[in-house]
Amino acid sequence: MKRTFYTFVRMIRTGWVLARHDALVPSEYTKSVPAVARVLGSLSRIFTLRNLSVNPGERLALALEKLGPAYIKFGQILSTRGDMLDPVFVEGLSRLKDKVPPFSMKAAEDIILKEWGVKWQDKLSTFSQPIAAASIAQVHKATLQNGEVVAIKILRPNIHKRMRNDMDVLHMVAAIAENLIPSSKRLGPKKFVETADRAVMLELDLRLEAAAASELSEPAKETRLFNVPEIHWNYGSKNILVTEWIEGTSVSDKKILEKGKFNQKEIAKKVMQSFLACSFDYGVFHADMHEGNMIIDAKEQLWLVDFGILGRLAPAEQRFHAEILYGFLMRDYTRIAEVHFEAGYVPTHHSIEDFASALRSVGEPIFGQTAENVAMTKVLLQLFEITEIFDMQMQPQLIMLQKTMMQTEGVCRRLDPEFDMWEISRPVVEKSMKRELGPQGRINDLLRGLSKARRTLEILPGATEDIAALAKAWSNGEIDLSKNKASTNKRPSNASWKIIAMLSSTVVVVMSGIWMVG
Ligand SMILES: Nc1ncnc2c1ncn2[C@@H]1O[C@H](COP(=O)(O)OP(=O)(O)O)[C@@H](O)[C@H]1O
Ligand SMILES: [Mg+2]
Numbered sequence: 031m032k033r034t035f036y037t038f039v040r041m042i043r044t045g046w047v048l049a050r051h052d053a054l055v056p057s058e059y060t061k062s063v064p065a066v067a068r069v070l071g072s073l074s075r076i077f078t079l080r081n082l083s084v085n086p087g088e089r090l091a092l093a094l095e096k097l098g099p100a101y102i103k104f105g106q107i108l109s110t111r112g113d114m115l116d117p118v119f120v121e122g123l124s125r126l127k128d129k130v131p132p133f134s135m136k137a138a139e140d141i142i143l144k145e146w147g148v149k150w151q152d153k154l155s156t157f158s159q160p161i162a163a164a165s166i167a168q169v170h171k172a173t174l175q176n177g178e179v180v181a182i183k184i185l186r187p188n189i190h191k192r193m194r195n196d197m198d199v200l201h202m203v204a205a206i207a208e209n210l211i212p213s214s215k216r217l218g219p220k221k222f223v224e225t226a227d228r229a230v231m232l233e234l235d236l237r238l239e240a241a242a243a244s245e246l247s248e249p250a251k252e253t254r255l256f257n258v259p260e261i262h263w264n265y266g267s268k269n270i271l272v273t274e275w276i277e278g279t280s281v282s283d284k285k286i287l288e289k290g291k292f293n294q295k296e297i298a299k300k301v302m303q304s305f306l307a308c309s310f311d312y313g314v315f316h317a318d319m320h321e322g323n324m325i326i327d328a329k330e331q332l333w334l335v336d337f338g339i340l341g342r343l344a345p346a347e348q349r350f351h352a353e354i355l356y357g358f359l360m361r362d363y364t365r366i367a368e369v370h371f372e373a374g375y376v377p378t379h380h381s382i383e384d385f386a387s388a389l390r391s392v393g394e395p396i397f398g399q400t401a402e403n404v405a406m407t408k409v410l411l412q413l414f415e416i417t418e419i420f421d422m423q424m425q426p427q428l429i430m431l432q433k434t435m436m437q438t439e440g441v442c443r444r445l446d447p448e449f450d451m452w453e454i455s456r457p458v459v460e461k462s463m464k465r466e467l468g469p470q471g472r473i474n475d476l477l478r479g480l481s482k483a484r485r486t487l488e489i490l491p492g493a494t495e496d497i498a499a500l501a502k503a504w505s506n507g508e509i510d511l512s513k514n515k516a517s518t519n520k521r522p523s524n525a526s527w528k529i530i531a532m533l534s535s536t537v538v539v540v541m542s543g544i545w546m547v548g
Contacts, residue, residue, distance in 0.1 A: 033198070036195075037195070037198045037199055037202050038202070040195060040196070040198075040199045041199045041202055041203060044097060044101075044199055044203070045074075046077070047093050047096050047097050048074075048090075048093050049074035049075070049077050049078065050077055050078060050079050050093070051078070051079065051082060051089045051090070051092055051093035051096075052074075052075060052078045052079075052082055052086070052089055053086065053089045053090040053092075053093045054070070054071060054074045055067050055068070055070060055071025055074065056071075056086035056089065056090075057071070057075065058086050059071075059086070060072075063211075064211060066210070067211065083122075085118055085121065085122045086118060086119065086122065087116075087118050087119035087120065087121055087122015087123050088122035088125065089122070090105065090119065090122060090123060091105060091122050091123050091125060091126040094123075094126060095126065095127070095128075097196070098165070098192065098196060099128070099130070099165035099166060099186070099189065099192060099193065099196070100192065100193045100195075100196030100197055100200070100230065101196060101200075102126060102128045102165045103128075103165065103166070103193075103226070103229075103230045103233070104200060104223075104226050104230075105123050105126045106123070106126055106128075107225075107226045107229060107230075108123055108226075109123035109124040109126060110429065110430065110433035128164045128165035128166075129163075129164075130163055130164060130165050131163065132159075132160035132163035132168045133160075133163070133168065133186055133187060135159065135160075137187050138160070138168070138170065138184050139157075140187075141184050141185075141187065141269055141270065142182075142184070142270065145267045145269055145270050146265070146270075150172075153174070153175065153265070154172045154173060154174060154175070155173045155174070155175055155177075156171075156172055156173040157170060157172045157182075158170050158171040158172060165186075166185060166186060166189060166233060166234065166338075167183050167184060167185045167186060167189075167236075168183070168184060168186070169181055169182065169183050169184075170182045170184070171275060172272075174262075178274070179274075179275035179277075180262060180265075180272050180273060180274060180275050181259070181272070181273050181274075181275050181276070181335075182265075182270065182271070182272050183236060183239075183270070183271040183272075183273075184269060184270055185234065185236060185268075185269040185270075189234060190234055193230055193231070193234060197223070197226075197227045197230065200223045200226070200227075201220070201223050201224075201227070203219075203223075204219035204220045204222070204223040205220060207219045208220055225426065229339065232338075232339075233338040233339065234268075235268050236266065236267070236268060236269060236270060236271040237266060237267065237268055239271055239336075239337045239338050240261045240263065240266050240271055240273075240337075242337035242338075242340040243258050243259070243261055243273070243337040244258075244261055245314055245340070246258050246308065246314065246316060246334070246337060246340070248312070249307060249308045249311070249312040249314070250304075250334075253303075253304065253307045253308075253311075255300055255303050255304040255307055255332070256300060256301075256304040256331075256332040256333065256334055257331055257332065257333045257334070258333070258334060258337075259273040259274040259275075259276055259333065259335060260273065260274040261273055261274075262274070273335075276325045276327060276333045276335065277327060277328070278325040278326050278327035278328065278333065279292075279325065279326050280321065280322060280324070280325055281297070281301075281321040281322075281324035281325070281326060281441065281445070282320075282321035282322045282324075286321075286326065286445070287444075287445070292326060292330065293330060294445045294446050295445075295446045295448075295449075296330065297326060297330070297332065297445055298441075298442035298443075298445040298446040298449050298454075299442075299454050300332045301319070301324065301332060301438060301441055301442055301445070302438055302439070302442050302449075302451070302454050302455065303454065303455075303457075303458050304332065304334070305319060305434065305435070305438045306455055306458040306459065306462075307458050309341065309343060309348070309351070309431055309434075310348055310351065310352045310458065310459065310462040311348075311458075311461075311462055311465070313342060313343045313344065313345065313347075313348050314340060314341070314342050314343075315340070315341045315342075315343075315431070315434060316334050316337060316339075316340065316341075316434075317339040317340060317341035317430055317433075317434045318336060318338060318339045318434075318437075319334075319434055319437050319438040319441060320437060320441065321441055321444070322336075323335050323336040324441070341427060341430045341431055341434060342427060343427055343428075343431060344427075346373065347427060347428060347431075348462075348466075349466050350369055350373050350375075350428075351428065351431060352459055352462045352463055352466060353365070353366070353369045353463070353466075354366050354369060354370075355455060355459045356459050356460070356463045357369065358393050358452075359452060359455075359456055359459060359460075361393060361394075363386040363387070363389040363390040363393060364382070364383075364386045366386070366389050367382045367383075367385040367386035367389060368382060370385065370422070371385070375422050376420050376421070376422050377420075377421050380420050380421070384420075385416075385420055388416045388419065388420070389413075389416065392412045392413060392416065413432075439451055442454075
């Protein structure tokens with residue numbers, strides 16, 4: 031009760047800050063909201079600050095920055111929902127920066143003492159002032175006793191409690207919105223806040239970030255397109271992450287763009303190909319691909335840091351996305367449409383031909399144009415529009431993939447204004463398609479089929495025994511089939527379900543076999 035009361039008070043404060051930025055019911059939207067919200071909006075504008083941005087997304091971003099870490103994270107997640115937000119909001123919110131003053135050295139030292147049980151001087155020979163600070167954590171440069179230079183990321187003090195409090199407010203707002211504005215249900219605010227809540231809470235455990243880094247180090251080593259800093263596991267905890275220090279220039283540093291110093295085209299290519307290879311070949315990708323999370327070393331090697339958000343694609347999703355990109359590259363719109371229908375993403379009452387024709391309207395204008403004129407981002411935003419017309423249910427992981435692809439393309443185009451997404455992605459996508467649809471793909475499918483078959487074989491010996499028992503029981507007249515069900519006093523029901531399980535698994539295996547051969 032007390033907690034609900036505090037949450038309510040915090041919600042009033044949130045409302046106040048939003049009203050000050052004309053972001054509660056932005057003036058641009060008064061016509062499209064119910065009467066109650068319109069009146070509320072007009073009243074709130076009495077308190078609005080002057081000289082605010084004309085873009086409502088930027089006004090919201092400013093208000094969220096004022097409100098603190100949870101709201102900043104929430105806004106960043108919201109900015110990825112191009113499928114449900116007006117493009118002006120996507121644009122405004124995507125500029126949301128979490129530039130926050132660092133917390134004190136004393137607080138950082140206290141956290142280290144609490145986590146390591148000893149003072150930093152006992153394990154480190156140097157420990158710098160914070161070199162970067164954001165809403166959730168800050169990073170220090172340090173040297174271990176053995177001379178190795180490391181980066182130490184430390185979560186903000188009390189961040190868990192602050193996040194919980196702010197998230198409670200967002201849950202309350204979402205619940206109120208769903209109850210008072212029935213039309214908001216379509217966007218699913220409650221579910222959205224739940225998803226954002228989970229994503230934020232995951233970022234609040236640096237052990238998970240360490241695990242994510244280690245997971246991405248496999249594609250890094252195999253593709254040699256990018257690198258991941260080594261993790262020093264024995265220094266890590268929920269609140270501390272220690273990694274190898276990467277000496278180099280951040281891609282967000284203006285120096286990267288200076289003529290003659292770096293080969294920007296080559297860097298852009300590496301950035302995009304790393305992202306595509308991870309997502310299509312390994313089904314796992316870095317989902318926060320902005321310039322600040324990329325470092326270029328003296329050998330012009332690309333390093334990725336900050337693994338707080340990891341995207342994952344199941345094999346079917348990997349293939350789905352690779353086929354879409356490949357379809358666009360080959361201008362095979364019917365195939366792209368079929369892929370959507372096969373995956374069950376478009377309800378069957380729509381026609382494949384209509385969908386293919388809508389896709390053609392997105393794809394065709396691209397060809398024959400120079401890369402500078404056609405951003406993948408635009409194509410994806412148009413795709414989102416189509417998906418709405420065709421009642422397509424977007425899967426969260428695919429939305430995340432598309433958002434990250436847009437973000438990555440943005441980085442590449444800033445590095446190389448002539449960046450041609452299609453040309454750069456072609457080798458990776460073709461390789462992935464060859465693997466999926468060629469002999470290797472068949473082998474993978476076969477292996478997936480075999481693992482199902484193995485499970486079937488595991489239950490088979492037991493089932494054979496049971497079949498024998500069942501046959502015996504039947505011949506002894508212990509089974510009465512006349513009542514349309516097998517009933518016996520000797521373990522028959524157990525045997526029956528095993529037979530059914532065996533038969534259905536066999537059907538699955540045979541069906542997969544037919545599908546693979548076909
Ligand atoms: N291993 C590292 N080596 C060198 N610099 C690093 C390393 N890790 C992080 N940094 C620097 O610290 C900044 C913040 O780290 P990051 O992990 O991105 O934290 P945040 O989640 O707060 O963005 C990075 O943008 C980068 O400049
Ligand atoms: Mg970062």
